[in-house]
Amino acid sequence: MTKIVTFPSGAREPSSKENASPLATFKGVDKVFGNQVTALAGLDLEIRSGEFLALLGPSGCGKSTVLRLLTGLAAPTRGEILWSCERPEFGFVFQEPTLMPWSNVFSNVWLPLRLAGVPKDKARPRVEEALAQVGLSGFAKAYPRQLSGGMKMRVSIARALVTRPSVLLMDEPFAALDEITRLKLNDDLADLQASLGATVVFVTHSVFESVYLAERIIVMAARPGRSFAEIGVDAPAPRREGFRLSAAYADTCRRTSAALHLAMGETPPTELTE
């Protein structure tokens, strides 16, 4: 039987960036919303510089709240978040593309710079670079309505990249896309992260997506939200389609699924634990 490490035992599976320095550390973080809903209770979590971290869990486990706490849009009710350096520049990608429908692709990507006071002409090279990174060069004048769901999501990613953030926060970004588009964007995102060296915190519902993309998976449990297990994915980057067929992928998916079942208070099916 494969070992599943559960918090707060302290022990962790090794991962390729075990020695990477921590960027942010959640220490016993509680988040209670005004309506007395406890989103997080006693969350301990470490985010390491340059890693691809996946937060996996059922609805209501507070995954999105973790991202909001990181951006500073919300503050912990109790506990603290320690940063190893000054709070970094963030890029944020929502589940929906969240574009301004009245603006063309250029203006949508320009937005973060525009809000920081960068005029259009000065922003142009940066916007074009970001569009090139997501494979959308030549679409600057298109309006969101004219684009497919996958292309809109690419614009959303370009907007997140335009400020050259060191941390990319993604809240189930591909959940609303079809399978084919989703797989393509998975590969492109992996390449992008490898070339940028940015830290990515990726919230997802999908075991397969988290295993394919992440170096480390934090399985979270709901009501109240807390981290439940940590799983390291030891496979060299860049991972390709072939990784999905490997024994290591299948094994990690199996362990992750089992951990998710446990996190949801269920007994995992025997096929997963044998």
Place this chain on the structure above:
Amino acid sequence: MTRDDIVGYAVPALTLGLGLVVWEGVVRYFAIPPYLLPAPSVIIATLFTDWWTLSSSLWVTLSITLKALIAAVIGSVTLAVIFAQSRLVERAFYPFAVALQVTPIVAIAPLLLIYLTPTVAVLVCAFLVAFFPLLANTTLGLSSADHNLVELFQMYRATRFQQFTLLRLPSALPYFLAGLRISGGLALIGAIVAEIAAGSAGQGSGLAYRIVESGFRLNIPRMFAALLLISVAGITIHVFLTALSHWLLHEWHESERASEA
């Protein structure tokens, strides 16, 4: 133009033409006198012979309608922007807005005629009718920005002003334009109703006054001609505002998607 387009225009034009022919035929066949029901040909002839009187009246009514509409746009957008800044202000002022909206304009007109000169009273009536749909729609529009976009703006530390001009105003535009199309028609109705109220007090020279006056004189063809002009004015306002809305929204708004398919 495709074949479907031609059919799309030809069918309504044909039924309209047919209706007029039947009308003309019935009047001639039964020899109905023009003071009961004038034939379309007589109405058109009256439009030409009385053009000088009617066109100056049309101008009076139209200019009141336009002034009222412009005042309503300025007033409602200003108030909606103030409402958008504070829920408390919105709650404080809303009873007045609603009271003005639900009270029929015909009932307010005589009162306004006591306080104001007839021309100003008519203008105020048209303004009041046009004001509320614009206020309600623009207020709704300003609070309808995508909450994820609002969050994104906050994340990038947008100032209140940036959030307002780059996010809330464009979000409100489709709502405002929908309100404008309603108010354009209502401003004309308000002007006509107020003119009738004022006209019976012996003042005014707008189209509604011409109708009342023609009624007193049993000049039914001129009554019909004035009615025709009011309809044409209403249709023109509607077509113009629809075109304006299309021009501003066609590149991005979902409501314009169907017309492209």
